[in-house]
Amino acid sequence: PRTSCGPGAVTLAELTRLQRPLETLHRSKVRAAQIVADIIWSDPRDCRGIGANRHGSGLVSFGPDVASKFMAQEGISHLVRSHQL
DSSP, X not given: OOSSSSTTOOOHHHHHHSOSXXXXXXXXXXXXXXXXXXXXXXXXXXXXXXXXXXXXXXXXXXXXXXXXXXXXXXXOSOOOOSOOX
């Protein structure tokens, strides 16, 4: 699943239903663990669309168009990243 767009995209409503504590298994087949891995490891990028991520296979980087689409679909005006290395 992707947290921002495409097949299997997640919604904010689905995020609020995730049971805590959250599990962060990178290559899990459990949807909740995949969602958490996407949230933690997906990175923004300057170009449009979705592409490979430096953190490993199966993880993505997303462009400003993807973030804008997610924000519009969810009715939010800001998307805050908790860290940037």
